[in-house]
Amino acid sequence: MTYASPPIPDDPDTLLRALFDVAVAAADSMRVVPAALPPRPDGRVVVVGAGKASARMAEAVEAAWGPCAGLVITRYGYARSCQGIEVVEAAHPVPDAAGDVATGRMLRLLQGLGEGDFVLALISGGGSALLVQPAGQITLEEKRQVNAALLASGAPIGQMNAVRKHLSRVKGGQLAAAAYPARMLALMISDVPGDDPAFIASGPTVGDASTPADARAILDRWGIVPPKSVADVLAGETGVLAPDAAQLARVDNRVIAAPAQSLAAAADLARATGCDVDILGDALEGEARELAAEHAALALDRQRAMAPWARPLVLLSGGECTVTRRGDGLGGPNAEYALALVAALAGAPGIHAIACDTDGVDGAAEVAGAVIGPATLDRARALGLDPAVALATNDSHAFFAGVGAQVIPGPTLTNVNDFRAILVQPPKG
Template sequence: MSQPITLDALQRDPAAPRTLLRQLFDVAVNTALPYDSLKNYLPQPPKGRTVVIGAGKGAASMAAALEAAWPGELSGMVITRYAHTEPTRAIRVVEASHPVPDAAGREAAEQVLASVQGLTEDDLVICLISGGGSALLSLPVPEIPLDDKRAVNKALLKSGAAIDEMNCVRKHLSAIKGGRLAAACYPAKVVTLAISDVPGDDPSVIASGPTVADPTTFDDARAVIAKYGIELPASVKAYLDNATSAQETPKPGDPRLAHCETHIITTPQASLQAAAKFARDIGLNTIVLGDTIEGEARDVALVHAGIVRQVVGFDEPVQKPALILSGGETTVTVRGNGRGGRNAEFLLALAVALNGEKGVYAVACDTDGIDGSEDNAGCLLSPCSIARAAKVGVSAKQKLANNDAYSFFESIDDLIVTGPTRTNVNDFRAILVLPQ
């Protein structure tokens, strides 16, 4: 990371605000990496075997961190997204598709399930879970073909459903999620180490909680389908229509989960706090709106724009020079045919709402380095962004109407491309408001 920007530089150097915002994002990502935090949650080595399993965008980095800290022998495998691997010695890393599952993910999930068969009370399973694990650890129930599960996943991603709603449905179409993987490990002890990417840090929602008791039901899954009007493939509809209580996911109090414990090793709030400290140390008056902000990206942007105007006009709820931080997971109901993830959509909606407000700069990125399914982590916004785009014939309002935020920011070279970060604590948003 470059040297921290000074408060004086923010006033006199036109490039300094953008540099600072990128530094803040880097601070958030580095805080979410597992190398320092994971070692603080390790269990005692068992009498028997130590088997490592897991899935998520951070699975490979978590596996490497575990190998560096573990005092004894271990073996196993984890699943991560394509191009998110990292060198490991004893733990095999398998790549699969995200956000829509593929055959590689299904085969890997079958191998994970097979690897925990026949364990004893003397054995230990360490499960490494991070965001993205729901798609990567994809093993539909036998009644549902993978292509039909893929179709449901695509529909959920476009529907605007919140992450807990999507994962409720995913659990109830899965042979491995919603505590089923933990049940398969019984009677071995299961210690889950998780990087949270969900609002509220609920372990049963992170990667659809494969080793955590599931409080949701088939009725809840059916309600989500009805709420968003999702058209189901025939196999999925038949399965949900005919599912019985005997097919339910393991619930709290299930004896097969009695030897399970879960530790969240890092969270969205930890990254926001680290960024806030970085900003305060250089003299910015900083406010954290929260790490659980959800809703349509463009609606969340309107609320943030209202707060920005209050700061600009009245120095409330924080005095200029100010930094406004927030996290969580917004959603996008796709109506157009453009490109762009939820962070780009948030930032473009913010740009339209602020309409070139002087002294206001912003960044919005996904901490995993991938905004939706694009190649960028997110984007940067300056007071002149709309005007710069207009000069090359690009209309911010038209791009927003078409869900085409990626193309807008690409036209002014304001995409942030980091490549895979190998962690994931969800969205990071920072808005800088300078005196004029």
């Protein structure tokens, strides 16, 4: 499918930003939710949800169905005005009391529903931190400590979510179990590699085969010593449901937007400008700086193989990189990827790139990422900025703020993971 876009300018940086914008637009809830909705069911309808896109999804639902009863939890700054569905804002990526209280209210809203009732669950990335009610005797602060340690460890998102499920009263199918025996349709916008519904927002409507022992092993693997309350919960049985649990039999889980669709939209736009396109994958993981080094080498190799008259090439990729904190700087995986590209490309002519999180927030900063080009390194040096020093301290956001290369779109109200595009122009003959 081709998405409407403004005329494409010749400037590489503006082209790259247009590719990012069209990737975000392809995952807009006002586009994808109505197409996935059935006719409004007869009888009682309750809408619940959580994630960075949940308020926008709720807005789209009411545009199609009219006012609905319900509650969704989204990130601060991501609320939308709805007619009947209540929108609560809470903290992300580290949970806060607002998320805890709202999650408890959501569970109570689902209690007592019958077989004739219908629940629409709106789930998107960010829901893991926003749907938060700790299991056992775990306090919110203790759960925050574990969550922060996981975020700083470099652990893959799938492993982080496995731990989160077993420390929660709502994840791993427990939200759906609270609504049983009502019918439930869960619409999901994926921000996880592979688009597995069990990993999106830690799968509140999806069972999980992992065990408390698996969660303990993940904490051990990443050197995280949990508080006693967490260790006690993981020493016994948790509320996570098996995938074949009876309480999940009336749930229909559907992924309605995913990174692959956004990359395809960007590819269509790039081809319309006269570029060739190579999609490297929509589920790439690993250390941001290591992936950047691989992609820099690939871009240089592809450029060396191009004839001077060849069409420009755009290398597209998505997924979710991680950053292992080595310093006390401010950064996120997209800015760190872009910073590592600057270092690896060393000012190579004809290669430009953008790396942004599609939710508009890279790490914990209100910055989506950065755009770079051959002049970035010289501009940094003229300002006394060293990419190697910034990498060593994980200070990528400050580096790109200094050179004026940050991308700050504001809340995008969606989340289909990281977006990366490298524009490789042919060598000059």
